[in-house]
Amino acid sequence: MNQIRLINLKKYIKDDLVIDIEYLCFKQGGIHALIGPNGAGKTTLLKSICGLVVVDEGEIWFGDNLVSQIDNYKNLQKIGTIFTSLDSISELTIHELFDEHFHYYGLKRPSSWRPLLQQVKLNVSPEAVIGKMSLGMKQRLQLAVALTHNPEILVLDEPFNGLDPDGIGIVKNILKSLAREKIILITSHTFADLEDISTDIVFMSNGKTSEMRKIDDINRIYEGGILDYYHQLTVEK
Numbered sequence: 001m002n003q004i005r006l007i008n009l010k011k012y013i014k015d016d017l018v019i020d021i022e023y024l025c026f027k028q029g030g031i032h033a034l035i036g037p038n039g040a041g042k043t044t045l046l047k048s049i050c051g052l053v054v055v056d057e058g059e060i061w062f063g064d065n066l067v068s069q070i071d072n073y074k075n076l077q078k079i080g081t082i083f084t085s086l087d088s089i090s091e092l093t094i095h096e097l098f099d100e101h102f103h104y105y106g107l108k109r110p111s112s113w114r115p116l117l118q119q120v121k122l123n124v125s126p127e128a129v130i131g132k133m134s135l136g137m138k139q140r141l142q143l144a145v146a147l148t149h150n151p152e153i154l155v156l157d158e159p160f161n162g163l164d165p166d167g168i169g170i171v172k173n174i175l176k177s178l179a180r181e182k183i184i185l186i187t188s189h190t191f192a193d194l195e196d197i198s199t200d201i202v203f204m205s206n207g208k209t210s211e212m213r214k215i216d217d218i219n220r221i222y223e224g225g226i227l228d229y230y231h232q233l234t235v236e237k
């Protein structure tokens with residue numbers, strides 16, 4: 001898969017239009033950052049791409065395939081996700097979480113998923129209860145689970161949340177190593193975490209997105225980088 005295209009996308013929640021996107025394209029080979037104020041529609045958009053939210057109008061394309069015409073499980077198998085809510089898995093052990101992941105995705109279990117825990121530098125027992133882990137450990141665990149079926153797309157909503165500097169470095173290095181072969185979508189309210197990892201930025205407000213901008217162009221035009229760019233757009237909105 002070489003790209004995700006969103007065409008004339010609309011999503012209503014009650015009477016509110018929370019997604020209103022004419023056209024947006026995310027290509028393989030980059031880390032695409034989605035920024036915007038709280039309530040802008042970022043998480044709803046990411047969940048729509050994952051098929052976790054059904055849009056009311058428009059089309060989502062994975063490469064040459066229209067998502068609405070593909071079995072949802074086949075779509076899910078192409079995607080690895082991190083979303084911030086962890087309440088539903090707090091009672092599980094790490095071993096149980098991996099088992100549930102493969103059962104839910106309808107995938108064959110690999111001979112071992114423990115190397116992924118080593119990759120995210122998570123030195124814990126497979127029988128550790130997730131609810132007893134720190135937020136940063138849970139975030140790294142979620143990344144390991146997201147990667148375990150080798151997805152073509154990574155959709156990461158606030159993946160740096162709760163991470164210490166070492167954890168942030170671990171996650172960044174993994175994403176940089178995967179950027180050429182996958183389509184990576186990421187959000188973060190901490191723009192410093194995006195400066196050295198994103199290839200381009202999309203600003204979202206009131207369900208609408210701005211034109212995609214290369215991070216190099218933003219840093220060249222705006223002295224304060226993403227933060228100055230964000231402030232200008234929020235003033236304009």
